[in-house]
Amino acid sequence: MGNVLVLYDSGTGNTAAMARYVAEGARAIPGIAVRLRRVEKATAADVLWCDGLAVGSPTNFGTISWKMKRFWDEKLLDRWLKVDGKIACAFSSSGGWGGGAELTCLALLILLMNFGFLVFGVTDYAGKLKTAHYGTVVAREPRAKDDVAACKLLGKRLAEWVAVYADGRKGEHPVGKREQA
Amino acid sequence: MGNVLVLYDSGTGNTAAMARYVAEGARAIPGIAVRLRRVEKATAADVLWCDGLAVGSPTNFGTISWKMKRFWDEKLLDRWLKVDGKIACAFSSSGGWGGGAELTCLALLILLMNFGFLVFGVTDYAGKLKTAHYGTVVAREPRAKDDVAACKLLGKRLAEWVAVYADGRKGEHPVGKREQA
């Protein structure tokens, strides 16, 4: 069964809170093992271990925090060409709506594509005015009900794709589930 | 005195509502002439006329609407290399937070940079959890007070840069105004 890594950096604790909800969402799919790692304690082995990866960074001046960037620049440097094909997504907390959280997710997705990962966003809505089309974005703390739901939805979708593609469990495909719902 | 064009496409009327607030914000700076144009009625002459330009598009599948793209592909094609150096910014309404409005602003800014425009975002906050660092973004209708404020702030900042850079009115520089406030 598939493995999911939730890897994050956090300055204020907001992205850390998102990470816990993302991990909780991933655990909703039976059989998926979930590992939650703060960037300072994460290793290349964590990335090699996983089939699916959610990476979170605070939005710092519109893009990835330098600590999260350093992790990939230094710790993953010699694993490049050895991790292609894993499935990945992104999440970020910014200081406010319009503050660059979507752009930070985009930067994370670009970084992940560079490593050969297959990256995705979530089509579904997590609330009336809330989705996660390029990863989950939150302004400051994920406190509102739909912010929490958007974090869980991202983790769940990641686990679903891992179940479908790494484990071959086609019954976990979101389109099939929607049609049955 | 400087001229500001607010150019927009709108499907549901939400981006159109934003455009009116952006125009209102630009009028807050004395001496600035403001023109509001829906993309179907806009011409290359409108773009040539202006010193500062705010472009709005609905977020359609994460990027610019085809109608707004067609305007630049067709109507501005032979004005390329003749409009460098104007000052420009972007705004967009999406179906929900996390739905791609920041990415649509980014695509608009990329398009505008291609034409040689100097593009910018707003550093200031328009409310406790609301800014416009890469242009103004709204989920659906700009109804909440801080959504309206973020639209007006974008227009005002555009007009300020036009006043400072096109008109040479250094007293309109936002940093100087902040220090005096």
Add this chain to the structure above:
Amino acid sequence: MGNVLVLYDSGTGNTAAMARYVAEGARAIPGIAVRLRRVEKATAADVLWCDGLAVGSPTNFGTISWKMKRFWDEKLLDRWLKVDGKIACAFSSSGGWGGGAELTCLALLILLMNFGFLVFGVTDYAGKLKTAHYGTVVAREPRAKDDVAACKLLGKRLAEWVAVYADGRKGEHPVGKREQA
């Protein structure tokens, strides 16, 4: 066995030439059916048919051509939420290096993620100074040997991911092939 669609728009014929090489690359993987469609003749049924999708657009002012955007805005509008999970990539020809072909690929990948597709780039190099980390990019015509190789490599990688993930043929995984090589 999996199906690959190569969908493209082309103004000068350069992106069309890329599309033919991408299709040729996809055919290099046994068992993959390949369909090549110019945007004017493509339908939603083509997208529904495929497991893997390569989308090409000329770089027009730094982003997707309005014709390619219109295809998704109009023809795929009511298929949204029905196509999640397909695997996709991008390619583009621009007027010159530094002209925005990477940014056009990025815009295409954003559009594809909005539809729930899993998008990827190619880690491998197609020549000494040529790769396709976010899709294949070419300045004008794909004439140089490494430009042609980068197109074929993209198509081949797409077909490999389809073989691995849609067909369950793990022997086509690029990392495994590299280790055996």
Add this chain to the structure above:
Amino acid sequence: MGNVLVLYDSGTGNTAAMARYVAEGARAIPGIAVRLRRVEKATAADVLWCDGLAVGSPTNFGTISWKMKRFWDEKLLDRWLKVDGKIACAFSSSGGWGGGAELTCLALLILLMNFGFLVFGVTDYAGKLKTAHYGTVVAREPRAKDDVAACKLLGKRLAEWVAVYADGRKGEHPVGKREQA
């Protein structure tokens, strides 16, 4: 008269070489003072000093190097809201064409916009197949004639915008110069 800062990080020396050419290009405009700073030796005072700023980073996994990011995250943190309105641009060297240099420039421009800078690209071509629409991009070393020209062109354009907008020297406007040429 205006001041131009060329700020760069470099791993292999390639982006450093670009930086020297960008600085040389900026010096081509009379009256412009040019400062060249490697990121380790740069300070917030350098950024405050300048009217125009060119920032270069190696393309490391498709985006800004962690060292360049750290400079802004740490050294400029308390200058935010004090530097709005400066004019800025980007440059990057990647391992190969298609390797993410345009995306790295984009990430730099996003970062610079966050600080309130007005960012731009160059419309002109620096060679038959070479431009700098979103900043100057090079594969590895800037050795080819048009790579060197694209670096100089970026610096020159930056200095021109500083002359026009910070100094009020309208005769340096590129559109006017083109018409006279």
